Amino acid sequence: MEVMPEGHTVHRLARLQRRRYAGRPVAVSSPQGRFTAGAEVVDGRVLSDVEAHGKHLFQIYGPDLVVHVHLGLWGRFGNRRRPEQEPRGQVRMRMVGDEYYADLRGPSACELLTDVEATALHARLGEDPLRRDADPERVWARIGRSRAPLASLLMDQSVIAGVGNVFRAETLFRTGLDPMTTGRDLDRERFDALWADLSEMLVEGERRGRIETLRPEHDPALLEPPDSGAVCASVVYAYRRTGQPCLVCGTPIRHRTHQARNLFWCPSCQD
Known part of the structure; x- marks a missing residue:
C-alpha cells in the first residue's frame, strides 16, 4: 500500500x-x-x-x-x-x-x-501550488516542451512539488487527461485547467486534512444503485479503484505500473 x-x-x-x-x-x-x-x-x-x-x-x-x-x-x-x-x-x-x-x-x-x-x-524543488510564491509559468515552461508523459511529469518533484500518487490520479481524471499524454502535446488551455484543478484539490486537502476529490454530483450515494461496496469510492474517482466502474461513465478503472508506481485511470473519460 x-x-x-x-x-x-x-x-x-x-x-x-x-x-x-x-x-x-x-x-x-x-x-x-x-x-x-x-x-x-x-x-x-x-x-x-x-x-x-x-x-x-x-x-x-x-x-x-x-x-x-x-x-x-x-x-x-x-x-x-x-x-x-x-x-x-x-x-x-x-x-x-x-x-x-x-x-x-x-x-x-x-x-x-x-x-x-x-x-x-x-x-x-519545483513549484508548490500551496505556496504563495508558486509560479505556474515556470511549470508550463518545463511541461510544455517535455516529451515525458504527464504521469511522469506530475510525480517529478523538480517540476511540481508535493504531488503524489493520489493527486496525480485524481487531477488527471478530473481534467480528462490521458496519463500518457506528453507534456509538449498539452496545450496552454488544458495546462491552465490542470494547474487550477491541482491547486484547488491541494488547498482543500490541506484544509480538511484528508483527500476527497469527488464533486457533489458524483457522490456514490446518489448513484442508482449506490456504489456502496467500492473501495475509496466515497472520496476518489480513480485511485485504487482498479476494475470498479467509473463513477461518471461506468467503464472499469484501469491500472498499470508506471516507473515503479501504481497508475489508475478511466480509459473512456481520459482519452
Missing part, C-alpha cells in the same frame, strides 16, 4: 507546528541517537518559523540553523499534549514546547542545514 504523505499533509503539519511551537524556546533531542549532533545545536533555541515546500518540512531556528525533514514513505511526526511519555520505538527527533511535544519517526531525512544549503534544496 502506498502511504507516502503528499504535499497537503506536510503543509498542514507545518501550520500545526508553527501554531504550537513557533516564537518560543523548544527542547530538541534524539532518543534514537541518529540526530544527536543536530539536536544539540538547536536544543533550547527559539523556533522562529516552520514552512513546507512540497513534501519537505523546514524548521527555522535562526541564521544557518534549519532542521530539514522529509517523511518519505514511512515517516510520521506525531504531536501530543504534554506531559510527554517515554519515547517508544525509534524516535529520530523529539521536540518539546510549552504545552505540546512531537516525536518524529521513520523519516527519510532529518538533518541540520545552513541557510545556503536550505536555499539550494528549495531551488531543486
Whole structure:
C-alpha cells in the first residue's frame, strides 16, 4: 500500500507546528541517537518559523540553523499534549514546547542545514501550488516542451512539488487527461485547467486534512444503485479503484505500473 504523505499533509503539519511551537524556546533531542549532533545545536533555541515546500518540512531556528525533514514513505511526526511519555520505538527527533511535544519517526531525512544549503534544496524543488510564491509559468515552461508523459511529469518533484500518487490520479481524471499524454502535446488551455484543478484539490486537502476529490454530483450515494461496496469510492474517482466502474461513465478503472508506481485511470473519460 502506498502511504507516502503528499504535499497537503506536510503543509498542514507545518501550520500545526508553527501554531504550537513557533516564537518560543523548544527542547530538541534524539532518543534514537541518529540526530544527536543536530539536536544539540538547536536544543533550547527559539523556533522562529516552520514552512513546507512540497513534501519537505523546514524548521527555522535562526541564521544557518534549519532542521530539514522529509517523511518519505514511512515517516510520521506525531504531536501530543504534554506531559510527554517515554519515547517508544525509534524516535529520530523529539521536540518539546510549552504545552505540546512531537516525536518524529521513520523519516527519510532529518538533518541540520545552513541557510545556503536550505536555499539550494528549495531551488531543486519545483513549484508548490500551496505556496504563495508558486509560479505556474515556470511549470508550463518545463511541461510544455517535455516529451515525458504527464504521469511522469506530475510525480517529478523538480517540476511540481508535493504531488503524489493520489493527486496525480485524481487531477488527471478530473481534467480528462490521458496519463500518457506528453507534456509538449498539452496545450496552454488544458495546462491552465490542470494547474487550477491541482491547486484547488491541494488547498482543500490541506484544509480538511484528508483527500476527497469527488464533486457533489458524483457522490456514490446518489448513484442508482449506490456504489456502496467500492473501495475509496466515497472520496476518489480513480485511485485504487482498479476494475470498479467509473463513477461518471461506468467503464472499469484501469491500472498499470508506471516507473515503479501504481497508475489508475478511466480509459473512456481520459482519452
